[in-house]
Amino acid sequence: xxxxxxVCVLVxxxxxxxxxxxxxxxxxxxxxxxxxxxxxxxxxxxxxASCFGCGQASLGGIVAGPDxxxxxxxxxxxKVGRLTAVGAVTEFNLPANVGGPxxxxxGPDxxxxxxxxxxxQGRPDWILRMSFDGxxxxxxxxxxDGVSGTSPQRITTGPDxxxxFTEAFSNRIGxxxxxxxxxxxxxxxxxxxxxxIVAGPDxxxxFTEASWSQxxxxxxxxxxxVTEYRLDVPAxxxxxxxxxxxxxxxxxxxxxxxxxxxxxxxxxxxxxVAFFALPSRGAASDLASGPDxxxxxTDPSGNTxxxxxxxxxxxxxALPRRNSQPAQVTAGHDGRLWxxxxxxxxxxxxxVPEVTLDAHVMTFGAGSATPHSVTVTNTxxxxxxxxxxxxxxxxxxxxxxxxxxxxxxRVAVHASCHxxxxxxxxxxxxxxxxxxxxxxxxxxxxxxxxxxxxLPDCKLPVFTNTKSTTQxxxxxxxxxxxxxxxxxxxxxxxxLSHSVAxxxxxxxxxxxxxxxxxxxxxxxxxxxxPDGRRYAYMDYRRPFDFQLHAVDxxxxxxxxxxxxxxxWSVVGFTSDGVYVxxxxxxxxxxxxxxxxxxxxxxxxxxxxxxxxxSGQVAWLEMRDNxxxxxxxxxxxxxxxxxxxxxxxxxxxxxxFYRSGSGVRVQAAANGTIIVGGYDGAGTYLWALSxxxxxxxxxVPGSEDAVPWMGGLVADSNGWWLGxxxxxxxxxxxxxxxxxxxxxxxxxxxxG
Numbered sequence: 001x002x003x004x005x006x007v008c009v010l011v012x013x014x015x016x017x018x019x020x021x022x023x024x025x026x027x028x029x030x031x032x033x034x035x036x037x038x039x040x041x042x043x044x045x046x047x048x049a050s051c052f053g054c055g056q057a058s059l060g061g062i063v064a065g066p067d068x069x070x071x072x073x074x075x076x077x078x079k080v081g082r083l084t085a086v087g088a089v090t091e092f093n094l095p096a097n098v099g100g101p102x103x104x105x106x107g108p109d110x111x112x113x114x115x116x117x118x119x120x121q122g123r124p125d126w127i128l129r130m131s132f133d134g135x136x137x138x139x140x141x142x143x144x145d146g147v148s149g150t151s152p153q154r155i156t157t158g159p160d161x162x163x164x165f166t167e168a169f170s171n172r173i174g175x176x177x178x179x180x181x182x183x184x185x186x187x188x189x190x191x192x193x194x195x196x197i198v199a200g201p202d203x204x205x206x207f208t209e210a211s212w213s214q215x216x217x218x219x220x221x222x223x224x225x226v227t228e229y230r231l232d233v234p235a236x237x238x239x240x241x242x243x244x245x246x247x248x249x250x251x252x253x254x255x256x257x258x259x260x261x262x263x264x265x266x267x268x269x270x271x272x273v274a275f276f277a278l279p280s281r282g283a284a285s286d287l288a289s290g291p292d293x294x295x296x297x298t299d300p301s302g303n304t305x306x307x308x309x310x311x312x313x314x315x316x317x318a319l320p321r322r323n324s325q326p327a328q329v330t331a332g333h334d335g336r337l338w339x340x341x342x343x344x345x346x347x348x349x350x351x352v353p354e355v356t357l358d359a360h361v362m363t364f365g366a367g368s369a370t371p372h373s374v375t376v377t378n379t380x381x382x383x384x385x386x387x388x389x390x391x392x393x394x395x396x397x398x399x400x401x402x403x404x405x406x407x408x409x410r411v412a413v414h415a416s417c418h419x420x421x422x423x424x425x426x427x428x429x430x431x432x433x434x435x436x437x438x439x440x441x442x443x444x445x446x447x448x449x450x451x452x453x454x455l456p457d458c459k460l461p462v463f464t465n466t467k468s469t470t471q472x473x474x475x476x477x478x479x480x481x482x483x484x485x486x487x488x489x490x491x492x493x494x495x496l497s498h499s500v501a502x503x504x505x506x507x508x509x510x511x512x513x514x515x516x517x518x519x520x521x522x523x524x525x526x527x528x529x530p531d532g533r534r535y536a537y538m539d540y541r542r543p544f545d546f547q548l549h550a551v552d553x554x555x556x557x558x559x560x561x562x563x564x565x566x567x568w569s570v571v572g573f574t575s576d577g578v579y580v581x582x583x584x585x586x587x588x589x590x591x592x593x594x595x596x597x598x599x600x601x602x603x604x605x606x607x608x609x610x611x612x613x614s615g616q617v618a619w620l621e622m623r624d625n626x627x628x629x630x631x632x633x634x635x636x637x638x639x640x641x642x643x644x645x646x647x648x649x650x651x652x653x654x655x656f657y658r659s660g661s662g663v664r665v666q667a668a669a670n671g672t673i674i675v676g677g678y679d680g681a682g683t684y685l686w687a688l689s690x691x692x693x694x695x696x697x698x699v700p701g702s703e704d705a706v707p708w709m710g711g712l713v714a715d716s717n718g719w720w721l722g723x724x725x726x727x728x729x730x731x732x733x734x735x736x737x738x739x740x741x742x743x744x745x746x747x748x749x750x751g
Contacts, residue, residue: 033441038341039346042089058074059074059081060328064332080101095138107157108157113163114155115153115154117152119149124143125144125152127174127182163176172184172194173205189214189216194207201244201249210239216231229273243288262282279316285297288330294307294309295307317352320444322699336348342681352443353413356376357449363452363455363478374420378411378416381413389407390436396435398423402422431452431734450737452738461747464745477727495539514553519553523570527573529573530574532553534550534596535551536549537551548561576647578593585635591610609621617668619665621639621664623637627659641654642656643655674697700735700737711746725738725741
């Protein structure tokens with residue numbers, strides 16, 4: 001044990017003026033009902049990556065302040081934020097010489113206390129005291145070894161009136177007085193990686209140790225005596241966050257590791273441990289003790305907020321936006337649970353109405369005036385209040401609400417109401433699309449039903465490729481049903497698959513339906529010859545010596561095309577031949593053209609990486625190094641622009657640029673390209689019909705990207721794509737239209 005007197009250091013916004021006096025504590029209200037309400041935190045620059053100081057909000061720690069406001073940490077902006085009861089967001093800068101904010105609590109002196117970690121930047125870590133007007137006083141958080149620092153994590157007020165925090169890198173627990181005097185206590189187990197810490201119901205401090213070798217829950221007395229409870233779980237189950245539950249036990253997160261499924265752990269003050277399994281493949285990220293007597297948790301991988309009773313009964317509530325990145329959670333003074341998301345602060349009531357719709361798509365035929373109805377059922381645990389029912393979207397005027405017993409009604413738990421919509425006969429020809437939006441107090445608000453009229457009378461080839469099914473079929477786009485094709489089955493292998501139908505065709509699935517030949521072909525649309533008679537595939541079974549094959553679809557004749565050893569991939573098959581590039585874990589620069597009959601091969605260029613060749617254009621991904629934002633997280637570099645190169649003239653044109661992102665061309669047809677991209681906030685799709693003219697492919701009625709999972713096929717109707725919602729049709733006029741809830745990937749043109 002050693003004592004260190006922390007001296008106030010003069011910094012840009014520190015040590016200036018008196019500490020503000022806290023306002024009177026807000027009076028707790030009765031338990032709140034209702035779904036998720038979100039408050040965005042504005043970005044000074046967009047887009048960017050979820051990392052320190054790169055221009056995009058990246059929210060973490062959160063606490064209910066005694067001033068009646070919600071306070072949160074924004075590591076992306078190096079700020080501490082305040083959210084008032086009316087939704088006003090104010091952010092306060094942290095000193096320039098401190099690391100990113102990690103943990104936040106209300107101190108015994110009524111101020112906010114914050115841990116910051118420089119994360120190996122070779123400068124000290126700090127504990128910050130912040131008044132409610134944003135004035136900061138820093139205190140050094142001990143001394144670490146080398147450039148690692150101490151890496152302070154969570155912080156809490158102890159029963160002795162001091163601040164207690166964990167030091168992950170220095171293997172110690174820190175105690176700091178409100179005046180800044182620091183005492184550090186080493187932990188018995190080496191490299192224990194202490195993370196969360198809370199004041200226990202027994203007058204001691206309890207903490208988690210996310211050790212690589214042995215999961216441990218620790219207890220330390222105010223005098224510094226440490227007891228460690230080793231958990232009888234696999235070594236890769238790391239306890240991280242912790243909270244004191246309403247039952248006066250300690251609850252902690254237990255990421256899955258080699259556990260059969262994700263769990264939340266409980267330890268009594270006597271050291272008795274139990275685990276409670278969660279009902280999904282997600283995992284609890286943070287915990288809070290709710291005013292309703294339950295434990296609440298965030299689940300970023302499942303994109304949910306969860307509730308767990310002291311007896312282990314769990315329920316998950318889906319968040320309104322995909323990839324919301326829920327992080328930390330706390331109980332507010334208003335009876336709601338408050339939590340941080342990637343760039344938002346949100347809250348949820350302790351009793352939550354939920355909506356189940358009997359259909360998310362209504363499909364209308366041409367000239368049909370028959371109304372279609374949707375049933376709205378409250379499957380939650382509180383009354384559902386529906387405050388608005390409306391039509392929206394490109395063709396909302398072509399549809400009409402004909403009946404509605406939902407608006408301005410409260411729907412009891414397990415009760416239902418109904419809304420009917422009709423399509424106006426005599427509308428202009430072509431596909432019409434709109435959305436029925438239902439505004440309510442449930443999570444997932446607003447609820448959206450896709451309205452589609454006058455879809456083409458065609459069958460869309462679709463393909464399913466799961467652990468149990470590798471099968472092609474046809475989607476009737478007018479009624480949303482899928483019929484499997486008995487000739488569309490494949491025997492799937494890890495690297496090579498083959499058809500059940502004869503003649504047997506080898507390649508990779510998912511397969512593409514070749515209308516010219518009337519059969520399923522195990523390759524992508526880009527590897528089909530323009531006349532549909534042949535396709536190319538690469539056999540990957542010989543490491544770093546991939547073999548090119550050209551196959552006649554009608555006869556099944558499979559010809560090995562001799563090319564030099566290497567990690568090759570097919571990027572196009574045109575009338576000029578088969579285009580290949582070199583790729584393994586990434587795409588190498590260069591493009592080669594192979595004659596599929598003679599094997600003659602020549603390199604066309606070597607200065608850029610090629611995603612796809614379509615017609616006579618090679619689509620390149622490149623990097624503009626003047627980008628003011630850093631590359632998004634991930635292994636290897638990321639390219640932020642797309643260029644098209646004419647293979648006849650060599651002229652190269654910049655089509656797309658996205659700052660702070662990684663992008664690539666996913667598909668190209670009919671003069672349009674689909675670009676996929678990602679940054680720290682998620683993945684996206686854009687459609688471009690000309691240089692610089694990018695239209696985002698988003699879920700109707702929201703800014704969320706369509707959750708694309710496979711299949712991008714263009715025909716005269718537009719672009720068909722498969723998603724986690726179902727099958728979408730995208731056109732430049734209507735945007736994305738959900739036409740079926742079938743979870744299958746489009747695999748050919750609609751005919």
